[in-house]
Amino acid sequence: xxxxxxxxxxxxxxxxxxxxxxxxxxxxxxxxxxxxxxxxxxxxxxxxxxxxxxxxxxxxxxxxxxxxxxxxxxxxxxxxxxxxxxxxxxxxxxxxxxxxxxxxxxxxxxxxxxxxxxxxxxxxxxxxxxxxxxxxxxxxxxxxxxxxxxxxxxxxxxxxxxxxxxxxxxxxxxxxxxxxxxxxxxxxxxxxxxxxxxxxxxxxxxxxxxxxxxxxxxxxxxxxxxxxxxxxxxxxxxxxxxxxxxxxxxxxxxxxxxxxxxxxxxxxxxxxxxxxxxxxxxxxxxxxxxxxxxxxxxxxxxxxxxxxxxxxxxxxxxxxxxxxxxxxxxxxxxxxxxxxxxxxxxxxxxxxxxxxxxxxxxxxxxxxxxxxxxxxxxxxxxxxxxxxxxxxxxxxxxxxxxxxxxxxxxxxxxxxxxxxxxxxxxxxxxxxxxxxxxxxxxxxxxx
Numbered sequence: 001x002x003x004x005x006x007x008x009x010x011x012x013x014x015x016x017x018x019x020x021x022x023x024x025x026x027x028x029x030x031x032x033x034x035x036x037x038x039x040x041x042x043x044x045x046x047x048x049x050x051x052x053x054x055x056x057x058x059x060x061x062x063x064x065x066x067x068x069x070x071x072x073x074x075x076x077x078x079x080x081x082x083x084x085x086x087x088x089x090x091x092x093x094x095x096x097x098x099x100x101x102x103x104x105x106x107x108x109x110x111x112x113x114x115x116x117x118x119x120x121x122x123x124x125x126x127x128x129x130x131x132x133x134x135x136x137x138x139x140x141x142x143x144x145x146x147x148x149x150x151x152x153x154x155x156x157x158x159x160x161x162x163x164x165x166x167x168x169x170x171x172x173x174x175x176x177x178x179x180x181x182x183x184x185x186x187x188x189x190x191x192x193x194x195x196x197x198x199x200x201x202x203x204x205x206x207x208x209x210x211x212x213x214x215x216x217x218x219x220x221x222x223x224x225x226x227x228x229x230x231x232x233x234x235x236x237x238x239x240x241x242x243x244x245x246x247x248x249x250x251x252x253x254x255x256x257x258x259x260x261x262x263x264x265x266x267x268x269x270x271x272x273x274x275x276x277x278x279x280x281x282x283x284x285x286x287x288x289x290x291x292x293x294x295x296x297x298x299x300x301x302x303x304x305x306x307x308x309x310x311x312x313x314x315x316x317x318x319x320x321x322x323x324x325x326x327x328x329x330x331x332x333x334x335x336x337x338x339x340x341x342x343x344x345x346x347x348x349x350x351x352x353x354x355x356x357x358x359x360x361x362x363x364x365x366x367x368x369x370x371x372x373x374x375x376x377x378x379x380x381x382x383x384x385x386x387x388x389x390x391x392x393x394x395x396x397x398x399x400x401x402x403x404x405x406x407x408x409x410x411x412x413x414x415x416x417x418x419x420x421x422x423x424x425x426x427x428x429x430x431x432x433x434x435x436x437x438x439x440x441x442x443x444x445x446x447x
Contacts, residue, residue, distance in 0.1 A: 021074045021192065022056070028080050028160055038133060044143055049159035055152040064150070067338045067370045068280055068309045073223050073251055078192035081162065086112050093245065094182040094212035096435045101180040101210065108185060109163030109195035109226075115182075123173030123205075125166070129196050132166035137200040141231050146257035151282055154255050157194050157227040164196035169236075172204035178239075178429065179209050185224065185250045186216035197228040201236040203261075208239040210432060213276070215247030226254045232264040234289075239428045244272040244279060245439065248304070251278035262289035268296045269427055270310065270327075271436050274303040274443040284313040287321045287349075297423045298327035299436065301416075301443045302335035302367075309338035314356075316349040325356040328423050330416060331367035332444070340372045343386065347378040356386035361419050363393045363444075413441045 029049050057074050058065040084107055091105055104126065105115035111128040118126055125135070132138040146154045169175060185193070201207055215222075232238050246252070258266050272279055285294045300308050314323045329337035339358045360369045373386045393415070406414070417424075420440060427433035 020077050024077065024080060025156070025160060026053075032160065041133065045159045048147065048155040051155040052152055052159060058152060064311065064340075067336070068307075070253075073278060076190065078223060079187070079189050080192055082108060082187045082189070082191045084108060084186055086114065089115060089184055089186065090216065091115060091182050091184060091214070093214040094180075096180070096210075096212075096431060098431045099178065099180065099210075099435075101178040104165065104179060104181045106163070106165060106181065106183050106195065108187065108191065108193045109183075111163070111165060121176060123170035124175055125168040125170075127166045129161070129164035129166050129198065132198070135166065135168065137168045137202075137231075138166060138198060141200055141229065142198055143229075145229050145231070145259045145286070146227050146255055149255070149257060149282070149284060151255050153225055153253055154227050157196055157225050157255075161194040161196035161227070163193070164198075166197070167199045167209075169201045169205040169207050171202040173202070174205065175207040179207065181209065181211045183211065183213045184216060185214070185222050185246060186219050187222060188218070188220055190221045192223045192225070195224065195226045197226070199228065200231045201233060201238055203234040203236060205233075206237040208429065210241040210243065210429075212243045213246045213250075213252065215250045215275075219247065219249055221249050222251070224250065224252045226252065228254070228256045230256065230258045230266070232258065232260045232266050234261045235263045236261075237265045239267050239269075241269045241429070241432055242271060242281070243432075243436070244276055246276040248275055248277045248306070250276045252276060253280045255282040256284070258283075258285040258294070260285065260287050260289065260292045260294065263291045264289075265293045267294070267428060269432075270296070270298040271439075272300045272302070272308045273439045274301060274306060277306060279308045281310045283310070284315070285323070286315045286317060287323065288317045290318050290320045292318070292321045294323045295426070296323075296325040296327075297426055298339075299420055299423050299440070300328070300337050301330045301332070301440050302337055303332045303443065304335060305333070306335040308336070310340070312341045314341075314343045314354065316343070316345045316352045316354060318348060319350040319352065321349065322353040323355070326423050326426075327358045328420055329358070329360045329369055330363060330419065331360075331369060332363045334364070334366040336368040336370070338370045340374070341386070342374040343376070343384065345377040345379050345382055345384060350379050350381045352379060352382040352384065354382070354384045358388045359419070359422075360388075360390045361393060361416070362391070412444055416440060416444060
């Protein structure tokens, strides 16, 4: 028996899980082995699957997954490949009024050219990931960053991703308008989709990427394991949005790995609204050169029994860099929000300026927040701070507004907007900012 089909060797792996999705994945890997692919990619996938097999799906015994229980998601059988009639796809749920953007549509990770509106623009390359093997930037950067993390689900994705997107922006190219990527989940049977994206922004280039996640009507339960690597080269600038508005039959485990070179700027805006039942975001930013700047912003409004977990890592590896992180959670009903933010300042990273803040407003007696801001400093000439606040909806402020003739619904929206303003005011795109603020207003439970 070869090493890919042998028994499990890690006690963290659930035996029940091993009899369902795990064995499906083993079979899928063996089927893939017969397909022709470049030798270096075949070796990479073998190594990745070997690591996944050794460790198995993470459980709550793992500190990084302490509050994130995958058991119910992976203890099931899924279709690993689905045939979808794209003629019936409706992407209107992702529409953002007033946004003029290139549009790219991925259906269960597959690039659908018929629904995309990417005009020719010199210096911008967009391809399905499986057609990018011969691209120079693909060969140089694919699986060079995310796979070095301790997230075993990245290894699973590397071994078995079936779709995704490759984007490359040429040196000094300023993309004329935002790129709006619409991720559509759809299928009549339960399915497990793995998407791999690689975005390379060459030196001096600038791009704004907006990713929306939606679910088609009538879609069965689905689990999505998505990995995105973003390379921001010298003097490049990237604005990157996640707008999570998928339906409650959808669950997402997402890993975003960002690698930055000197004088580059990367801003990430992570917005999770009522809908998707389960969301786990790992967002790692590596500042591996001098004079690098990164900003991470998050707005999470949850409802029902929704679960949203954001794990971030900002790794200061070189001197004279700056990072700024601010996440706000607003859980309602019986929903749960998790924030675990880590800042590392390595020994060589003198003159670092790092800020991290997490604020939480609980609406409802049964909502829950788990928060763990972390700061590890190994340098001595730095400016670093982090903080966390926890509070409930301010009934006195609500009474004050109502006493001045403002209706209860409007008063609730005003108070939540005021709470979220520190984050939304920093959005680089005013149209996206207005869109998110409107979704927040619509997502508040009307009491």
